[in-house]
Amino acid sequence: xxxxxxxxxxxxxxxxxxxxxxxxxxxxxxxxxxxxxxxxxxxxxxxxxxxxxxxxxxxxxxxxxxxxxxxxxxxxxxxxxxxxxxxxxxxxxxxxxxxxxxxxxxxxxxxxxxxxxxxxxxxxxxxxxxxxxxxxxxxxxxxxxxxxxxxxxxxxxxxxxxxxxxxxxxxxxxxxxxxxxxxxxxxxxxxxxxxxxxxxxxxxxxxxxxxxxxxxxxxxxxxxxxxxxxxxxxxxxxxxxxxxxxxxxxxxxxxxxxxxxxxxxxxx
Amino acid sequence: xxxxxxxxxxxxxxxxxxxxxxxxxxxxxxxxxxxxxxxxxxxxxxxxxxxxxxxxxxxxxxxxxxxxxxxxxxxxxxxxxxxxxxxxxxxxxxxxxxxxxxxxxxxxxxxxxxxxxxxxxxxxxxxxxxxxxxxxxxxxxxxxxxxxxxxxxxxx
Numbered sequence: 467x468x469x470x471x472x473x474x475x476x477x478x479x480x481x482x483x484x485x486x487x488x489x490x491x492x493x494x495x496x497x498x499x500x501x502x503x504x505x506x507x508x509x510x511x512x513x514x515x516x517x518x519x520x521x522x523x524x525x526x527x528x529x530x531x532x533x534x535x536x537x538x539x540x541x542x543x544x545x546x547x548x549x550x551x552x553x554x555x556x557x558x559x560x561x562x563x564x565x566x567x568x569x570x571x572x573x574x575x576x577x578x579x580x581x582x583x584x585x586x587x588x589x590x591x592x593x594x595x596x597x598x599x600x601x602x603x604x605x606x607x608x609x610x611x612x613x614x615x616x617x618x619x620x621x622x623x624x625x626x627x628x629x630x631x632x633x634x635x636x637x638x639x640x641x642x643x644x645x646x647x648x649x650x651x652x653x654x655x656x657x658x659x660x661x662x663x664x665x666x667x668x669x670x671x672x673x674x675x676x677x678x679x680x681x682x683x684x685x686x687x688x689x690x691x692x693x694x695x696x697x698x699x700x701x702x703x704x705x706x707x708x709x710x711x712x713x714x715x716x717x718x719x720x721x722x723x724x725x726x727x728x729x730x731x732x733x734x
Numbered sequence: 735x736x737x738x739x740x741x742x743x744x745x746x747x748x749x750x751x752x753x754x755x756x757x758x759x760x761x762x763x764x765x766x767x768x769x770x771x772x773x774x775x776x777x778x779x780x781x782x783x784x785x786x787x788x789x790x791x792x793x794x795x796x797x798x799x800x801x802x803x804x805x806x807x808x809x810x811x812x813x814x815x816x817x818x819x820x821x822x823x824x825x826x827x828x829x830x831x832x833x834x835x836x837x838x839x840x841x842x843x844x845x846x847x848x849x850x851x852x853x854x855x856x857x858x859x860x861x862x863x864x865x866x867x868x869x870x871x872x873x874x875x876x877x878x879x880x881x882x883x884x885x886x887x888x889x890x
Contacts, residue, residue, distance in 0.1 A: 579882030609882040634877045643807040646876040653811045667885040
């Protein structure tokens, strides 16, 4: 599967080293549709290819939106792209969030750091399509206030549904909560029909899932988005094999019920 | 009596006998703080601990050159303070109201005396505080890990 060259149409620096890019076809041809939670393989020419989740449904006019953090050579090259530059794109790939299962249920969204990026499309979809406003709660933890993503949108969301942000560290200017995500999750009560979506560093997800299970949420009501070393994105190369599954093809979103037997096996 | 009702509803006291709750309620009083007020100051006598009924309280440490650094936030349903349990019975950090805060303030000196008189009650309370300390320690460790600095994001 060949990467398709797309152009960077818009670039926003979320905070130093992390950018959100809008990509579109130079010939204005429509791009394949995607679902919240799916990802594209983004190819920084001459540097390498990395899987990056879609981070917004908003540019519905045939554009893709991806939020990328500099961690290595390929992501470093991608974050340096400017409007007009080209990037190779393969996708969309993978299974996304179970949007159809959320209708009529309370939706608990737990995000850590860049983990808000793959969750933003599902929040937007729920707000736009299913009109579940009022039954959604977002718990979002970040390293520090300046590393909270999509701050304007967070402010908008907080007018529509319960948004609880927390940071690990902050100076005196921050008037919000300080502590990890679980510290805001622990005192909360959730109705029995709730469904939880979790995305963030794996350690954070382990503790968040532990808290959800303590609150009697059944494993089949918990979904998480996993990160693994994805290369081909089509389930052929085996790099992202995780137990009997491939994260690229069977995930990256999994139901906790289906992976709980090997979620805690650190050798996998 | 109203204080016993509030204690009964507080998760910290879940499962405690009515006799114990009445004894503890006799050591307590409702107390409110305005934003910016200190509930406890580092080095000062820790005579009380607080059940936070409503509002946000910061655990802070003061640096002469940087001012107060906020370490953690406590809010509705949290317990603030365990320095009253251990010598030298002095606050180790500042506790400051970040918003207006309603609490039940419990007299630690009286409770310690009751625990000395009734080790069963003392053991029960100690278990409850140990669980809170464990949770707080775990939360602090997760903060220390700097979880997010090397996180590339899902799909990566």
